[in-house]
Amino acid sequence: MNNNIIFGRNSVIEALKSGRRNFNRILISRNLRPDAKIDLIKEYASNLGIPFVFGDKEQFIKYNEYNHQGVIAFVSPIEYIELEDFMTGHRENAAIVLLDGVEDPHNIGAIIRTCVCAGIDGIILPSRRGALINEVVEKTSAGAINHISIIKVNSPVSALQKLKENNWWVIASDHHSDDNYFDIDFLNMNFVLVMGAEHAGISKSIMNLADFKIKIPMLTEFNSLNVSAAAGIIVYEYVRQKLTAGRKHEQK
């Protein structure tokens, strides 16, 4: 199933705001209480010439597993970006997160959500390993998928090789590493952070391309960080370094 349906108020609002999706129509439940977010959706829809219709409970039944909150939008699928196009247009010292085989769409959505907050420039999803964008990813991301370049690649190995040739550094999350994630300097370079699959971790062919391998230290014997928590911790270390680096210079 393509993600041509968006469920829930925040996700619909984010997609409307982004201007990156073509809306076919928006279905709003007849039984909702007055709500500022619904008013906002109607306002956007009116301004953009998108039809919105009011529906009865029956029209929502088949979508009830999706926590739609009484709002469903029928839209064009997300447009993936080609790696080549991304590479010609990005800012200096850009940051990408590559998900190598992450399968749970909730994890993918959660990672994209955190990445957008952290100012990450792009997400690479391999088309044959792990999941791609679907409704669950979109919903879990709270609409964040509309605010970041999503790059679909057939071969993550070729993609990383191409990036490396163009002056990008590959950082792999690897719990066997001796180096902690806060021991490397994320600044003054373009980097791709690779996060591995929930159980299998990062595939060997990709690990071989890593310029840095970093681990998140465990302070107890319970060694089981979720991949979306791990991604959040690492990308925010990048944010911390970025925001405190300037400050250090000021103090000099």
Next chain:
Amino acid sequence: MNNNIIFGRNSVIEALKSGRRNFNRILISRNLRPDAKIDLIKEYASNLGIPFVFGDKEQFIKYNEYNHQGVIAFVSPIEYIELEDFMTGHRENAAIVLLDGVEDPHNIGAIIRTCVCAGIDGIILPSRRGALINEVVEKTSAGAINHISIIKVNSPVSALQKLKENNWWVIASDHHSDDNYFDIDFLNMNFVLVMGAEHAGISKSIMNLADFKIKIPMLTEFNSLNVSAAAGIIVYEYVRQKLTAGRKHEQK
């Protein structure tokens, strides 16, 4: 529904390893392929004198929404710890996370999982605001709830007052704050980190007790970090400070 049922291999193994739950029996699907984790469960069960029985598909049908992976354990509920008992027994410079009204059991489970990895000493859950431990929390935590003190309190305000009287500091996650989470020193004190509800944030009466208010900076206009991602980022800043503080002294 109490969490007297544990679903899934890892969650059952963690509960067995912890020694903190009384097992009534373990139900294992007759249709599973040979698997090291199932063997481990059987071995624990044999050693501990816990009966395990093999069941047909029919016996699992009513639990199918829980992603049980063919293993279900019937156990005693988790034992909550009294705040007074926790306060008499904790280590120096201990750390607690208080969830003020967090409602989604997936978020609570994810936060507990990260907290155990980060060496946090306890979790405070208010009994009348937000959710308590249930099967979904246990499963999402990957069994982490068995490895940390879970403190249930009737009044989070009274709990925080009691902690403050006993030389604990209250740190509130507050996106209105001017201070970033990496600007405060988490070391050399006992602290309670308060994370607020998904939508409402931290209640006013609790915010008034905060000694520090910290925010996670957003690098884009998209301002919507999930509470479990936010908790992970902050508790791992505490870990980073802890592990790098010692190193600084060595370098002197």
